[in-house]
Amino acid sequence: MAFSWKTAGITYLKYTQICARAVRNALKEEQRLIAQKRDEQGIKYAKWENGKQGELKPIVPQQHS
Amino acid sequence: MFTLRAIRPVVVNTTQSIGYQNRNYATLKEIQLRLKSINSIAKITKSMKMIASTKMTRAQKAMEIARVFGTTQTGLFTYADTKPTEGGNTLVITVSSDRGLCGGIHSSVSKRSKKFIEENPSSQIIVLGDKAKGQLQRTVRENIKLSFNQIGRSIPTYNEASSIADTILKEKIDFDQAAIIYNYFISVISYEAKIIPAFSVSTFAKSGNFDSYEVEDDVLEHLQEFAFANSIYWGLVEGHAAEMASKRSAMENATKNAGEIIEKLTMTYNRGRQAAITNELVDIITGASAL
Numbered sequence: 380m381a382f383s384w385k386t387a388g389i390t391y392l393k394y395t396q397i398c399a400r401a402v403r404n405a406l407k408e409e410q411r412l413i414a415q416k417r418d419e420q421g422i423k424y425a426k427w428e429n430g431k432q433g434e435l436k437p438i439v440p441q442q443h444s
Numbered sequence: 445m446f447t448l449r450a451i452r453p454v455v456v457n458t459t460q461s462i463g464y465q466n467r468n469y470a471t472l473k474e475i476q477l478r479l480k481s482i483n484s485i486a487k488i489t490k491s492m493k494m495i496a497s498t499k500m501t502r503a504q505k506a507m508e509i510a511r512v513f514g515t516t517q518t519g520l521f522t523y524a525d526t527k528p529t530e531g532g533n534t535l536v537i538t539v540s541s542d543r544g545l546c547g548g549i550h551s552s553v554s555k556r557s558k559k560f561i562e563e564n565p566s567s568q569i570i571v572l573g574d575k576a577k578g579q580l581q582r583t584v585r586e587n588i589k590l591s592f593n594q595i596g597r598s599i600p601t602y603n604e605a606s607s608i609a610d611t612i613l614k615e616k617i618d619f620d621q622a623a624i625i626y627n628y629f630i631s632v633i634s635y636e637a638k639i640i641p642a643f644s645v646s647t648f649a650k651s652g653n654f655d656s657y658e659v660e661d662d663v664l665e666h667l668q669e670f671a672f673a674n675s676i677y678w679g680l681v682e683g684h685a686a687e688m689a690s691k692r693s694a695m696e697n698a699t700k701n702a703g704e705i706i707e708k709l710t711m712t713y714n715r716g717r718q719a720a721i722t723n724e725l726v727d728i729i730t731g732a733s734a735l
Contacts, residue, residue, distance in 0.1 A: 382662060382666075385662070390610055390613065390614070390669060391665070391666035391669045391670060392606040392607075392609055392610040392613075392669050392670070392673055393610060395606065395670075396603060396606055396607070396610075399603065417601045417603060418603060420601075420603060420604050420607060421594045421597070422592055422593070422594050422595060422604055422607060422608065423592065423593055423594050424590055424591065424592045424593075424608075424611055425590070425591050425592075425593075426589070426590060426615065427585075427588040427589055427590060427591060429586065430581075430585035430586045430588065432581075432588075432591065435593070438592075438607045438608070438611055
């Protein structure tokens with residue numbers, strides 16, 4: 380089994396997300412509009428160090444690293 | 445309460461009359477104002493309850509689906525007989541959300557997390573949701589490694605869960621086993637903080653019945669990522685359902701309490717009004733008979 384995307388530094392979860400997005404984009408108009416709502420994410424995260432909260436950064440949905 | 449209010453300086457004073465009556469009118473006016481505000485509060489809590497009810501039914505449906513993800517997930521670890529590594533790194537993931545006004549749902553998970561940390565003082569914490577963050581940073585802020593917010597606005601999606609899982613793994617937070625602490629939805633009126641176990645690749649590879657599975661090394665890492673996302677997804681969705689249910693009952697209680705206060709206030713208001721009228725009548729009659 381070869382995981383070509385693995386060598387490109389894409390994790391399994393990223394890979395499935397990209398696939399899911401491709402499927403969503405390939406849907407018919409009506410279904411696509413509903414499905415694409417699930418694609419949006421506004422989650423932000425912050426790193427903590429020694430009990431101090433760092434900067435809030437959004438989880439960039441599809442950052443092809 | 446009313447005596448206190450009565451002492452306060454009278455603001456509305458247009459007519460020239462004796463002090464006693466003045467005070468009486470002022471309190472009546474104040475009661476009226478209070479009644480008005482409590483009425484609008486009751487309206488707001490009632491509509492919030494309605495919103496929470498509809499959201500809850502949707503969240504419950506999503507939860508039924510998410511449970512399948514979760515039970516399959518934990519099922520694998522049970523069959524494989526995976527055990528946490530002794531003395532390994534532990535990670536606590538507290539699942540809550542950003543919104544308040546929903547009863548003790550956030551303190552339930554943060555209390556459980558605090559207890560867990562007491563047992564494993566070296567464990568690292570990841571907090572999902574602002575409310576639990578606020579509660580945990582007071583006591584165990586040294587252990588917090590990552591915090592996420594903007595969670596739980598609507599039903600959490602798998603996409604979000606996998607992004608969270610991916611970020612956690614990307615940030616290179618080392619752990620041998622993780623405990624995902626979430627609110628388990630028991631029924632519409634009750635929930636309980638529970639733990640979903642999650643394991644790292646090395647811990648899983650050491651599990652008792654690992655030999656009965658045939659795996660290639662690469663796949664194992666993917667399985668671990670997938671399992672991690674699954675568990676987080678389950679925690680998020682289940683927590684969301686519990687939160688909505690708790691919000692519904694909290695709002696229901698608030699509406700009920702507001703109704704009680706309204707009833708009491710209306711009673712005192714009417715009584716005061718009648719007393720004032722009687723007083724005036726007495727004044728007029730005595731005045732008339734004195735003529």
